[in-house]
Each structure stands twice: as C-alpha cells, then as structure tokens.
Amino acid sequence: MVPLSWYLIVSAALFSIGVFGVLSRRNGVAVLMGIELMLNAVNINLVAFWRYNTTIASVTEPVPSELSGMVFAAFMFVVAAAEVAVGLAIIITVYRNWRSVIPEETDTLRG
Amino acid sequence: MTLQAFAPIGVLIIIALIIGVIILMISRVFGPHNPSFRKNAPYESGMKPIGPGTRRMPVKFYLVAVLFIIFDVEVIFFMPWAVAMRDLGVYGLIVMGVFTLILVVGFIYEWKKGALEWE
Amino acid sequence: MFESPTLQTLTDYNIWIALPAIALAFGTMFLLVIDVFLPANRKHWTPILALVGIGISFLINLFTYNPEQTSTFGGMFVADAFTGFLNIVVLITAFISVLLSTDYLRRTETNHGEYYILLLLSATGAMFMVGANDLIVIFIGLELLSIPLYILSAFRVTYTDDRDATFVLKSEESGMKYFILGAFSSAFLVYGSALLFGATGTTNLREIFAAVGPILESSAENSGALLLLIGAALSLVGLGFKIAAVPFHMWTPDVYEGAPTPITAYMSVAAKVGGFAALFRLMIVGLSGLTLDAGVDPAAWQGTIQVIAAVTLILGNFVALSQTNIKRMLAYSSIAHAGYILMAVAAVGSAGLVPDIANTAAQAGLVYLLAYAFTNLGAFAVVLALENNDGTGTELSDFNGLYNSRPMLALAMALFMFSLTGIPLTAGFMGKWLVFSAAVQAGLIPLTIIGVLTSVISAFYYVRVIVNMFLLTEDEGSPAVGETAPVRYAVYASMAGVLIVGIAVPLVTNLVNMVSLV
Numbered sequence: 179m180v181p182l183s184w185y186l187i188v189s190a191a192l193f194s195i196g197v198f199g200v201l202s203r204r205n206g207v208a209v210l211m212g213i214e215l216m217l218n219a220v221n222i223n224l225v226a227f228w229r230y231n232t233t234i235a236s237v238t239e240p241v242p243s244e245l246s247g248m249v250f251a252a253f254m255f256v257v258a259a260a261e262v263a264v265g266l267a268i269i270i271t272v273y274r275n276w277r278s279v280i281p282e283e284t285d286t287l288r289g
Numbered sequence: 290m291t292l293q294a295f296a297p298i299g300v301l302i303i304i305a306l307i308i309g310v311i312i313l314m315i316s317r318v319f320g321p322h323n324p325s326f327r328k329n330a331p332y333e334s335g336m337k338p339i340g341p342g343t344r345r346m347p348v349k350f351y352l353v354a355v356l357f358i359i360f361d362v363e364v365i366f367f368m369p370w371a372v373a374m375r376d377l378g379v380y381g382l383i384v385m386g387v388f389t390l391i392l393v394v395g396f397i398y399e400w401k402k403g404a405l406e407w408e
Numbered sequence: 409m410f411e412s413p414t415l416q417t418l419t420d421y422n423i424w425i426a427l428p429a430i431a432l433a434f435g436t437m438f439l440l441v442i443d444v445f446l447p448a449n450r451k452h453w454t455p456i457l458a459l460v461g462i463g464i465s466f467l468i469n470l471f472t473y474n475p476e477q478t479s480t481f482g483g484m485f486v487a488d489a490f491t492g493f494l495n496i497v498v499l500i501t502a503f504i505s506v507l508l509s510t511d512y513l514r515r516t517e518t519n520h521g522e523y524y525i526l527l528l529l530s531a532t533g534a535m536f537m538v539g540a541n542d543l544i545v546i547f548i549g550l551e552l553l554s555i556p557l558y559i560l561s562a563f564r565v566t567y568t569d570d571r572d573a574t575f576v577l578k579s580e581e582s583g584m585k586y587f588i589l590g591a592f593s594s595a596f597l598v599y600g601s602a603l604l605f606g607a608t609g610t611t612n613l614r615e616i617f618a619a620v621g622p623i624l625e626s627s628a629e630n631s632g633a634l635l636l637l638i639g640a641a642l643s644l645v646g647l648g649f650k651i652a653a654v655p656f657h658m659w660t661p662d663v664y665e666g667a668p669t670p671i672t673a674y675m676s677v678a679a680k681v682g683g684f685a686a687l688f689r690l691m692i693v694g695l696s697g698l699t700l701d702a703g704v705d706p707a708a709w710q711g712t713i714q715v716i717a718a719v720t721l722i723l724g725n726f727v728a729l730s731q732t733n734i735k736r737m738l739a740y741s742s743i744a745h746a747g748y749i750l751m752a753v754a755a756v757g758s759a760g761l762v763p764d765i766a767n768t769a770a771q772a773g774l775v776y777l778l779a780y781a782f783t784n785l786g787a788f789a790v791v792l793a794l795e796n797n798d799g800t801g802t803e804l805s806d807f808n809g810l811y812n813s814r815p816m817l818a819l820a821m822a823l824f825m826f827s828l829t830g831i832p833l834t835a836g837f838m839g840k841w842l843v844f845s846a847a848v849q850a851g852l853i854p855l856t857i858i859g860v861l862t863s864v865i866s867a868f869y870y871v872r873v874i875v876n877m878f879l880l881t882e883d884e885g886s887p888a889v890g891e892t893a894p895v896r897y898a899v900y901a902s903m904a905g906v907l908i909v910g911i912a913v914p915l916v917t918n919l920v921n922m923v924s925l926v
Contacts, residue, residue: 180294186606193599200592209588216595220602227606246611250544252365254598257551259362261591263355264555268583270351271565275580394437401444 185226192219206269210262217258224251352404363392422480425487428469428495429535435461436528443521451521455510458524459503462531466499475922483612484542489922491539493774494685497781498538498678500905502531504785505674507898508792512670512890515797516575518564526556527671530678537682541693543601543611546686550594550650553682557675558587561667564799575799582666589649589659597646603639604694607632613694620697640695640709644716647690650683651746654720661731664739669795669802672735673788676742677781684749688756688773692766692925696759703760706850710757714855717754720747721862728869734791735802737869741828742784744866749776751859752843755850762850769846771920776839778916779827779909783836786902787824790817793891793899806886810877813885818877820899825870827906830863835909838916 192215199212228247370377370385377384399405423430439461443454469492477488505527513519533552540546562583564575605611608619620636627633648656664672691709699705724744731737752773759766794810794817795801811818827834840863847856909916 180292193595196595200588206584206588210591213588213591213595216592217598220595220598223599223602224605227602227609246542246544247605250547250601250605250611252369253544253548255365256362257548259358260555261551261594263358264558265587265591266351266355268558268562268580268587270348271562272580272584274348275565275577391437394441398440398444 182226182230185222189219189222189226192216192222206272207266210265210269213265214258214262217254221251221254224248224254349407356399356404359395360392422478425472425474425478425480426485426536426539427472428465428499429532429539431468432461432465432499432528432535433532435464436525436532439528440522440525443525446521451519452510454521454524455506458506458528461528462499462503462506465535466496466503469495469499475924479541481545483614484545485536485539486541487539488924489919490685490688490770490774490925493919493923494538494681494777495535497681497778498531498534501674501677501681501781501785502527504789504898504901505670507894507901508670508673508785508789510894511892512668512792512895515890516564516668518566518668520563523560523563526560527674530554530556530560530674534678534682534685538685540686540689541613543605543613546690547594547598547601550597550682550686553679554590554594554650557671557679558583558590560671561586561663561675563671564668578666578799579668580666582663585659586663586667593646593649593656595646596642596649600639600642600644600646603635603642607635607639613689616694617697620695624698624700636695636698637708640698641712643690644687644709644712647683647687648716651680651687651749652743653716653746653750654723654743655716657720657724657743657746660743661736661739664742665733665735669735669788669792672738673785673792676738676784676788680742680746680749681777681781684753684773684777687753688770688925691753692756692759692770696756696766699760706761707757707759710754713750713754713757714852717747717750718855718858720744720750721858725862725866728866731869732804733802734804734807734873737804738784738787738791741866741869744862745776745780745784745828747862748840748843748859749773749780751847751852751855752776754852754855755843755846758850758852765846765850767924768849769843770925771917771923772839772842772846774920774923775842775909775916779835779839779906782902782905782909783824783827783834786820786899786906787828789895789898789902790821790824793817793888793895794886795890797889801886801889804873804876807873807876808880809883809885810888811885812881812883814888814891816896817888817891817899820903821877822874823903823906825873827910829867829870833907833910835906838909838913 196212196215196217196219199215200209203209203212224247228245228251366388367385370381374381439454439457442457443451446453472487473489473492474487475489475492477486479486506524509523509527513523530553533549533554533556535549537546537549537553540549562580564579565583566576601611604616607623608616610616610619623632623636645656649659652660664676667675691707691713695709696707698708700708721744724740724742724747728737728740728744731740752769755769755772756766791802793814794806807821810821823834827836830836830840840859844856844859847859
C-alpha cells in the first residue's frame, strides 16, 4: 500500500499551490480557485487520515465506525460550494460596478 | 515497491499516449498537406472578425449556475442516508425529513423570488 | 461498533439542550418563508418577527441554562454554563443589531427582508460555535457565522454608474475583501483541524485531550507530536483571522469602514464571540495538555499566543491613535480588545502549573466579551445615529460639539468611551480587571505590563472623542439624522448593560462562576 506520507505530501503541495494562487493572482475568480484548491487539499488529507484510520501513535485501537474524517470531508464539500456561490455573487456585483474583478483596482478604502 | 499498485494506471496512460500519437502521425503522413495563408485564416471564406470574440453573458446564467451548485451539492447528504437507510429506520427518515424541509424552504424562497423565471 | 439508532434515540439524544440554537434556526427559516409571502406594505413586520424570534430563543436559553455539562449529537455539541452565557451575549448582540438596522435600512433604501434572515442565520452560527465540542461543528458554525456576514458587508450594493456614490463601492469592496480573507483563513483552520484529526484519530475535543498525553509520551518514535503542533498553529491562524488578531488583522479596518454600520456593530461582536469561544474550547478542552514537559512547562502554544497578544495590543492601540474616521478608529480599537481577550487565552496555557487557572481565565474572558459587546454596540449605535445616508458623517470632526445638539447621545458616547478605556464603574473596567488578574495569576507579568501600558495609551484616542463632543463647543454639532426611536432604545440598552456589568458586579460573576471547562 502507498504510505500515508505520500498523500500528505500531495495535500501539502496542493495547499501551498492554493496559498500561492490566492496571494499572487490579481483576478478575483482566480483567487477563488486558489481557495478551492486549499479546501480540496484539506479533503485529501482528511480522507487519507480516515483511510489509514489508526492514530499515528497507535493510541487507540482502529475503530471501523470512526467515520468523522469522511463526515468532515462531506461537510467540507457543501460548505465550499456555499462559499463559492456567495463569493461568485459578490465578485459579479463588484464587476458590474467596477468593470474589473481585480481586488487591487477597487481602492476606495485605504488602510 | 509500493508503486506496483499503480502499475495498471501507468500502463493505461502509456497506451493512451501511444495511440494518440499514432493517430496523429497517420493523418500527418498519409494525408495531403499544403497550407496557405488563406487556409490558415480563421474563416476561410468569411468576413474578417470584428471586436472581441467573448460577449457579455446575461447575469441570469450566473444566477442559475449558483442556484444549481447549491442544490446539487446539498444532495450529497442523501448519499450516506441512502446507503444506510435500512439500518437507520424511522430515525433516519425523520432526520432526513428535517433536512429536506430545510431544502424546501430554500426552494420556496427562490421560486417566490422569481429566480427560476427566465424572462 | 456503530449501533443503529431507533426512534428511542431521538429522545435519548438530548437534542433539547441545543434548543436555543435550533429554535433560532427554525425561527429564521420560518421568517424566510413569511417574508417572501408578506405583501410590500407589510414588510415592516419582518424586523419585529426577527426580534420575537431572538426573544424566544433568549427565553429558551434562560430556561435551559444548566451549569451541568450535557452533550448531544454524539458529544459534538455541549451545553454548559459557558454555552449558556455566550448564547446570551450573542442573542443580545443580534437583538441590538436588529434594533439599529430597521431605520437605517429604510433611510439608506436597502430595506430587504433577507437582511434580517441573514443576520439571524449568522447568530445561529455563532450559537453553534459557542457550544461546539468537535472540530466539525466548530468549522460548520464558523462558516454559518461568516458566510451571511460576507453578504451583509456588501449589502449596500446597488447598480450605479455614479462614481461619487462611494458608499456603494466601499460596501462591495468590503464584502469582497472580507470574503476572500475569510475563506482564506477558514481554509487554514480546516487544514489545522485535519492535522489534529490525523494526529489523534478523532475530531471530538475531549477525545483529543485524552489522546494528546499518550502521543507526547511516544513522541520519540513518531511524528504525532509534530502534527499536533502544526495543527494547533494552523488552527490558531484560522481563528486569529476571525478574531482580528495581529498579524491577521489587515481586513478589519477596511471591512468595518465599508460595511453598513449596524453590520459593523454586529460583526465586531459576534465574530469575536464565536472565534474566542472556539479558541477557548480548542485550547482548554482539547489542547491544554500539549506541553513539552508536563508539570514543568506551560502549554506549548502559550508563548505564541503571548507574542500575538502583545503585538495585537501594541499595534491596535498605536494605529488607532492616528485614525480620523470613527469607524476605522473603532476597528483598530476592536483589534486591541482582541489582544486583551487573548491575554486570557494565554493565561489558560499555565493550566498544568497553576491550579484552577483555566477556569479563572475563561471566566475573565467571558466577562470581557460581555462588557465588550455592550460597549461596542453602544458606541456603534451612536456612530450610526450621526451617520448620513450617503455614509458620511463618521469622521472624528463630526463629533465636534455634539453636546450642544444632542446632549444625551454625547453623554452615552462618553460612557462607552470610558468603558472602552476601562475606567472604574464601567463594564470595561470589570473585564480588564479580571483579565489582568488572571494573567498575573498565570505568571504572565511582562504581558500584563504591556496590557496596562497600552490601556493607558488607548485613553488618548478614546478621550479625544469626548473632548471633541464636550469642549469644541463653537461647532453646532451634528444633526444626528439617524437618531430614531429604535436607535435610542439600543443606546439606552447598551448604557444599561455597561452600567450593570460595571456596578452590579456580583450579578455577572455569579453567572460566570458556574463556568468550568476542565
């Protein structure tokens, strides 16, 4: 079987790419995609941990009914979808008034 | 080696690549091939394109897409219930009834607000 | 193995202990349907029904207030004095925010019923977060709290070609910034949660606590302890964004300035209550045993939180000094107040060394949150009364000579400013006193000194508002277009709260003394 660490590395890499996307892209929709990537990286993590199931320190006996990783992943899908729906709506309204989806060009508020 | 589990997938990818390359090569080698400026133009015998190719779409498309995402993904919660329906019995039925009620409230709202009307 | 639930389990599950939150959720959905079917000339019923819903939930909360810890949803949600107390804070916040909203929405022509529904949904999320005993519930509660707030921040958006309508542009910019940074931070929170889940094999905070000890004992052979540390750090980043702690505070002034003022008032309190509730639960219930050397060292995260608290205090208070817009000033002040509450969280870290410090610090944090809720809501209520329909009128200079035109508002604002500074006999003093003494008890002397010094500095910018109102008497004073009956009630209610918490101390401490998280 593929060791758990491989999944964790993939997930960490995806998460980092997502962070990079959020920080470097100037387009609002691309930023949203970066956030999605981060959330899906977490999903890989959760499902991998759930699949391998035992605690890393083997503290407890493996419990087949310990479903929280799976349940967490399912809830994350839904929450991510709700977030995207709201985010897209906000970005569209910004676009209609600014004719731009680039956060930096919206600059009425200066810190 | 742990990668052995993935061997069939690797073989599949290689075969797919080879077939794709072969098909492209066949058409390139055996087909006639003499390009000209006119042939490479976007429309060989049409008008020159004016303005950008992407038009602004009506916002309705976004609205429908967003509503679709929400209702589409909420249904994920029916899956575990469907799998374990017999074990959960009346309890599961009541819980899913409450969940469906919440969905229906959202549906009533969007219907009444006219989000489902196209015109 | 997993037992198939039967109908009997419905009653065994104790679902009624989550009734305040569930009642509010169902009331909100009911209101959503009612609002859609209300004819246009009856729309003024929506806020009234919203207030009724909050009231019902409040009453249920009082009747089910139970210091004994009981849990439901398979241990995912617990009801104890902590939950009950913070539910009260959330519901009061929602109630006052609805009072502030009614006339504001009408005069700014954004009177849509969805506003109240989103506000109540957000309050429901905060209530679920307050009782969360599980990483999944913390996450869902946080999102239910935040997602409506993203929309509400952008609520003043209308389609306009008018480049001078800055309030529209500010509002939508605030919504977009809040959304992007909020979603970004919750991704960090869930990544941290996933690592905690991976290290301990459970998402339940109590089971995490039980698993931490054995993991640390065997830390020589595996990387479980490292996962725990990284998970705790990433969760802290995620929650740090929500409570606006430095260095995760960049969004706060922009969002607070751009959002509609009643929403600024609401989110400056509710988001902090939710975030700190989750932080207290996670750190006390889940990770208080995460020490490098049990019995000798404090919890491993204490140092980090101390540094964050110190930086938050210093930066929040110093930057607030240079602000000219009252909404931005209050935003930086709310950052600074997050620093004071973080002191209580840091004090919890000494739980393994100082007996009973975890409960003392948590109680101090709770009193601070209640005091902060009343004071901040009141201050924003006065700001809202002075704000014009186009979003102007929120500069500090607009407070000049307010005592001439509206003496009552000026007196109220003075009280709130005193309370934010922490002058005795106000709520703010009680909060600061308890937090500082908890920090001293935990042995965090340098942090306490920073806290006291920054409180002194904060007096400069708070008192400047008072000077503007009372001493610059050559100005006529603002006409205070927003001062309508509901706003006045909100101001009076906040004043009463500030004074009661500040003077009738035993009332609050008796309520809080029942709080015991460990």
